[in-house]
Amino acid sequence: MAEARGTATPAAAVSRRGTRLLLFAAVALLALFLAGLVTGAIGAAFLGKDAGLLPRPHVQLAAEEVLNIGGLSLRNTVLSNWLAMLALALLVILATRNMKLVPGRLQSVVEIIVEGLLQFVESVIGQAKARSFLPIIGTIFLFVAFNAWIALLPIYPALVFPESVVEGGQQEVINVPLLRSAGTDLNMPLALALVSFVYVEFWGIRTLGFAYLGKFFRPGNLLRGRVFQGFIDLFVGLLELISELIRIVSFTFRLFGNMTAGEILLLVASFLVPFVFAVPFYGLELLVGFVQALIFAGLTLVFTAVAITPHEGEH
Amino acid sequence: MEGIQKLGFHLPTLIIFMVNFLVLLGILYVFAYKPVLRMLDTRAGRIKESVEAAERAKQQAAQAHEEMQKQLAQARAEGQSLLEQARQQAEAYRREEQERARQQVEVYLQRARQEIQAERDAALDEVRHHFADLAVLAAERILERSVDRESHRRLIEKVLEESGTLRRS
Amino acid sequence: MPWWAWSLRFAGLGWYIALCILAGIVGGYFLDRWLGTKPLFILVGILLGTVVAFYGVYRMVAPLMSMEKNGGSPRNSNTGSRS
Structure with missing residues (x-):
């Protein structure tokens, strides 16, 4: 395995590293998304909690x-x-x-x-x-x-x-x-x-x-x-x-x-x-x-x- | 009025926004539109200038090239004419020389011929002279021996014939 | 003008129609309150507002229709074309 990596061209190594990074980022994004889903208002409602991470948005047309x-x-x-x-x-x-x-x-x-x-x-x-x-x-x-x-x-x-x-x-x-x-x-x-x-x-x-x-x-x-x-x-x-x-x-x-x-x-x-x-x-x-x-x-x-x-x- | 108040209408804020807009207009005019447009013009002018300069340079180069071409052609023609002249001169010289040589030869020949003629004449004269002597001698001998008339004549004829033959050759 | 500029000129058409009709209704409403002819002027107002709105829309769109007909660029007339 180590030898195989050693013989691979640098470009291939970079692309493999890039792929891995992309994969990592995707997993991290997915985790963040899931965390958001749980901690947000939707998750709170499902879990029976009172409020999500953020307070309820207050919409007021007139600027404060x-x-x-x-x-x-x-x-x-x-x-x-x-x-x-x-x-x-x-x-x-x-x-x-x-x-x-x-x-x-x-x-x-x-x-x-x-x-x-x-x-x-x-x-x-x-x-x-x-x-x-x-x-x-x-x-x-x-x-x-x-x-x-x-x-x-x-x-x-x-x-x-x-x-x-x-x-x-x-x-x-x-x-x-x-x-x-x-x-x-x-x-x-x-x-x-x-x-x-x-x-x-x-x-x-x-x-x-x-x-x-x-x-x-x-x-x-x-x-x-x-x-x-x-x-x-x-x-x-x-x-x-x-x-x-x-x-x-x-x-x-x-x-x-x-x-x-x-x-x-x-x-x-x-x-x-x-x-x-x-x-x-x-x-x-x-x-x-x-x-x-x-x-x-x-x-x-x-x-x-x-x-x-x-x-x-x-x- | 109540509704528009609820939407947030507020005269001082409206005026602030208007003033802000005008201030921004001023800032952008001084620091963005004017300098950038001036820069665009400068750049356009520069480009135009350089294009014109390039055009001029190209024209000059073309002119120089043409000039050179002309000079080259002229030089070539000159060289050609020089060569032709040289050739003609050489030809004339050769012909002249030939002529002179021929004349020389002619002269030599003439002289040789004359000499030969003269020599031959001299020789003939001498021969004839000898011959006369011989004839006199022969006549003396004949006279001594008393030769008859006919033998005289025969003798003289023979002598004359011989001399004629001599002269003719 | 490029093609998108022509379409931009009709960007406020909806507001024009809505506000014309609204103005008719409001005017009729107050006239009714003033004269005590409850449903009359509000209906007249709606009708008038609608007519005005559609006439205005017609005037705005007219140059575009003439363009369609001529197959060329619309003439830059003042007739309509404000939104």
Whole structure:
């Protein structure tokens, strides 16, 4: 046996070692999974115990206030947002501190990100205008994505402090997280949606001037005495305005819903089976964060592109 | 309003998020978009430059090659013409020399011929002279012996014939 | 615009329909409470909301349908296409 091993090629030895390691890892993962199954809520229920390893998740849509500085209430989502901003700022500042023609690793990462975003913007709006649209669109993307991704760090569920609340006439101790994914706070998607809305309208007016406003308000036919057509026009303009405003709602709740659902999914998955089980969901949330960021930025981009296109027909 | 409050709407937080967004926008603009785009432009410019330089170098090389080719062709043609000239000169020289040799030979031959002629003439003269002497001698002898007319004539004829034969040869 | 941009423009269609109908219902409800005509305006509101919603959807989808018909790229008209 020893001789056989001695005569084997190094590659074969490595591959055998790799196989063994893989096997070991699989067994360890399986053991962890089983341990999670036993210690989690599911196991507890089967074993007739009161609670699993983790306390019951407490789902609250409104983000919790964790700091109050002179009447300014700071929510855990804001802290998380600052953390994300800090990470992003550190990344870009370190990467572009002294840029080289032949980029280093960090610089390459940031360059790839910015170039990718630029290409994304270019694909919709064309090369000529892409550079003036890149800052806002890119920032929306990075804002959403980094806020979603940073919340997947294990410190998020770990940093909690207990707080007793009265719920249903019953004193209850819940764990309030110190950090919470910013996307799960309605204000963050709403703020972004408002920024996006203002941005779209700003570009529309800037590019088309008053002709842009003519989309929402067309008194032309009414003034010329064509009453019926005039009212139809007014109605259509109103419709445009409504759909523009409803966009804020749909932007807000799309992001809010996705982020919150992801958060709850992770929470519940870890609660039911503490180990290993939630890992695929973390991967999923990574993807969801990316996709939502892409959608938010893409929608803003597309609607801006529509807004700056001169519209034909009645003015 | 109650419902939206329950969802977590909170005006100060909304404003904080907006401000955060704008701050992030500023940071990213200064530290990401601007430098990276500038770097992209620089790089694109560099690449364009080097491509142009390469193009120029290629053109120059092609030009130099052409020049060289031309010079080579010229040199070759020159060499060819030189060679041709040399050959012609050699040919002319050879012909001239031949001619001269031939003329020389001609001259020698002429001279030899003349000499021979002269010698022969001299010899003939001498022979004739001898012959006259001989004839005189013979005549004297004949006269002494008193030869008849017919024998005289025969003798002279014979002598003349002989001399004619001599002259003719 | 790339193909996905066109599909993105319809991302908020559901919200548009829902909110239009909801606005009709809420408006009708308050009108009813104000005028005391309990079920009348709420029904009118539902009807109106639905009509408005579907008209809006039609206007949004119209350029896409013209694209289907022409087999080319949709014209960039202002008619509709906001979601």
